[in-house]
Amino acid sequence: MAIQTGAETEPRTPLSRERVLRAAVDLADRGGVEALSMRKLGQELGVDAMALYRHVRGKDDLLDGVAEVIVGEIERPAAGDDWKATLRELAVAARRVMLRHPWARQVLEERGTSGPAALAHIEAVLGTLQAGGFTIEVAHHALHVLDSRVFGFNQALFEESGPADPSPEAAAAMVRALAGYPRISELAQSVSHEGILGRCDDDVEFAFGLDLILDGLDRLRGAPNNF
Amino acid sequence: MAIQTGAETEPRTPLSRERVLRAAVDLADRGGVEALSMRKLGQELGVDAMALYRHVRGKDDLLDGVAEVIVGEIERPAAGDDWKATLRELAVAARRVMLRHPWARQVLEERGTSGPAALAHIEAVLGTLQAGGFTIEVAHHALHVLDSRVFGFNQALFEESGPADPSPEAAAAMVRALAGYPRISELAQSVSHEGILGRCDDDVEFAFGLDLILDGLDRLRGAPNNF
DNA sequence: CGCTGGCGTCTACGGTGTAGACTACGCCGT
DNA sequence: ACGGCGTAGTCTACACCGTAGACGCCAGCG
Numbered sequence: 001m002a003i004q005t006g007a008e009t010e011p012r013t014p015l016s017r018e019r020v021l022r023a024a025v026d027l028a029d030r031g032g033v034e035a036l037s038m039r040k041l042g043q044e045l046g047v048d049a050m051a052l053y054r055h056v057r058g059k060d061d062l063l064d065g066v067a068e069v070i071v072g073e074i075e076r077p078a079a080g081d082d083w084k085a086t087l088r089e090l091a092v093a094a095r096r097v098m099l100r101h102p103w104a105r106q107v108l109e110e111r112g113t114s115g116p117a118a119l120a121h122i123e124a125v126l127g128t129l130q131a132g133g134f135t136i137e138v139a140h141h142a143l144h145v146l147d148s149r150v151f152g153f154n155q156a157l158f159e160e161s162g163p164a165d166p167s168p169e170a171a172a173a174m175v176r177a178l179a180g181y182p183r184i185s186e187l188a189q190s191v192s193h194e195g196i197l198g199r200c201d202d203d204v205e206f207a208f209g210l211d212l213i214l215d216g217l218d219r220l221r222g223a224p225n226n227f
Numbered sequence: 228m229a230i231q232t233g234a235e236t237e238p239r240t241p242l243s244r245e246r247v248l249r250a251a252v253d254l255a256d257r258g259g260v261e262a263l264s265m266r267k268l269g270q271e272l273g274v275d276a277m278a279l280y281r282h283v284r285g286k287d288d289l290l291d292g293v294a295e296v297i298v299g300e301i302e303r304p305a306a307g308d309d310w311k312a313t314l315r316e317l318a319v320a321a322r323r324v325m326l327r328h329p330w331a332r333q334v335l336e337e338r339g340t341s342g343p344a345a346l347a348h349i350e351a352v353l354g355t356l357q358a359g360g361f362t363i364e365v366a367h368h369a370l371h372v373l374d375s376r377v378f379g380f381n382q383a384l385f386e387e388s389g390p391a392d393p394s395p396e397a398a399a400a401m402v403r404a405l406a407g408y409p410r411i412s413e414l415a416q417s418v419s420h421e422g423i424l425g426r427c428d429d430d431v432e433f434a435f436g437l438d439l440i441l442d443g444l445d446r447l448r449g450a451p452n453n454f
Numbered sequence: 455c456g457c458t459g460g461c462g463t464c465t466a467c468g469g470t471g472t473a474g475a476c477t478a479c480g481c482c483g484t
Numbered sequence: 485a486c487g488g489c490g491t492a493g494t495c496t497a498c499a500c501c502g503t504a505g506a507c508g509c510c511a512g513c514g
Contacts, residue, residue, distance in 0.1 A: 014461080038502060050503075051462045059502060084441050091437055105380070106333070133448055142444050149436055152380045153332070209376055209440070210318055214311050216439035217369050221360055241492075264470065277472075278493045286471060 015047065017055045021065045025101070028066070033103040038062075063111050070104045072117035073097045076124050083132025087146065090125060094150045109153045119181050122147075126183035136190050140200070143187075145209035242274060244282045248292045252328070255293070260330040265289075290338050297331045299344035300324045303351050310359025314373065317352060321377045336380045346408050349374075353410035363417050367427070370414075372436035 023044050028036045038059060042049035056062045074097050077089040098104055125146060129139040178185045191200055250271050255263045265286060269276035283289045301324050304316040325331055352373060356366040405412045418427055 037500080039500080048463050050464080053503075054461060084445060088437065088441060095433060106336075109333075134444075138444070138447055142440075145440055148379070149375070149433075149440055152375070206322060206376075210315065212440055212443035213372055213376055213436070214315060216443050217361075217365070218311060220365055265472080266470075274492095275494050277495080280472075281492060 015045065015051060015055055017065065020045070020052055020055050020062070021069050024062055024066050025069055028103050028107075029101060033106055036066075036103075060111070063107055064113070064115070067104070067107050067111050067113040068115040068117050070097060070101055070108065071113060071115070071121060073100075074117075074121055076121070079128065079131065081131075083128050086128045087125065087132075090121075090128070091146060091150050094121075098151070105152050108151055119178075119184060123181045123183055126187060130183060136187060139183075140187055140191070141205060141208045144205045145212060148209060242272065242278060242282055244292065247272070247279055247282050247289070248296050251289055251293050252296055255330050255334075256328060260333055263293075287338070290334050291340070291342070294331070294334050294338050294340040295342040295344050297324060297328055297335065298340060298342070298348060300327075301344075301348055303348070306355065306358065308358075310355050313355045314352065314359075317348075317355070318373060318377050321348075325378070332379050335378055346405075346411060350408045350410055353414060357410060363414060366410075367414055367418070368432060368435045371432045372439060375436060 020041070024036055024041055027041055027044055038052055039049040041062075042052055045052075052062070056065065074090075074094045077086055077093065080086050122143065125143055126139055129142055130136075134142065174188065175185070178188060247268070251263055251268055254268055254271055265279055266276040268289075269279055272279075279289070283292065301317075301321045304313055304320065307313050349370065352370055353366055356369055357363075361369065401415065402412070405415060
């Protein structure tokens, strides 16, 4: 009875950003993203809504954190020597997460999610592609079309494609943020050189995936039963 | 000066559902979907927010109507004899609409859109596939993967996959709603017979598209420059 | 002892969707 | 002509949302 302000039974473990984010994911899991309000989340944690603002800059920041948690749940398979099997496992693992949190797609889409978890995921995809012998250009397209298939939106997880003319300090910050992600760095450099790819044209990415699908269907037309 | 209630300069053309929906699309085009509120929409039309409720059951109904308008904007190419080119044109036309209304993807995803415009679009896709010689099973998969590529979400436009055991009258209503859409009817029948496809398993659809992509990438690995 | 800084609370403001009562007006049968 | 009626738009009110700003409480420290 040393610490005790009143009839409190438990000293109420203090909030933390992580606790807030975990409770937010839990709340969204039960009631969908529209049930995730600051007030309900505070109630869930036995706390006033405004208390959350000590640990989270606001609802936007909360959603950013939640997105990072979700992407962090994607388990990465051990890098095997079969690139196709590895990519498939990666995609299926990501899909498992999206099925577990059906509301997450929307959150991931409307907030960019360029946190370390997203970068690590992209790095894994690019690494697998590179180990499989793909050129950087094809790997870039493949990253887009795979992420689009898995997450359901076309603008990839990272790659908000900042201003057209990056200032030197912005470019330096970019390089610093990408330390530890060699494939992404290489890709970013290759894209910003813009010799080969022309700044990641959305139309080109769309057509790439579309033609992949149409050509695949074409091959299935003759042999309909072996897929 | 026959009709004139006061200092009115114009007799204020009366609202209508169509006028409300068009204004809603316009408002969302300018400010995104979060700018589309009943109050702002009323203001846009020079009218109290509650007036909209005479023409629209509520915000849900408004969004349903907006979704229908958007899908209706997709132009259908003349049915040529090249199924692949026709499908490509269809996909590109749909994408044009989605680029014109960047907020529409979200609306289409969260509301099902099983209106006549969506049905007509699906019918066109299925018709093209059937004319191209696809079996109904492959056409079904193809519909899923194409719509997923175009609209960005995996659950297709139509096909909310109602209750597992449709009551007779519900099934009859379904048949009646699908009159005029022979390919969709055929597909629905084939699916509900559930001999071949097993009730449109989401996992199967996902794997279908994923393998299409992976196999396509595999072929691109050797010849990287001709896409 | 007083101060300070972190953490949680309280109040308040402007925004949202919408239920329900109310008003203004054209039409129609008598 | 007139009373009723349906239709269209308005007004008020309620519950909910995100969050700015002031306040209370308490541990730690000088």
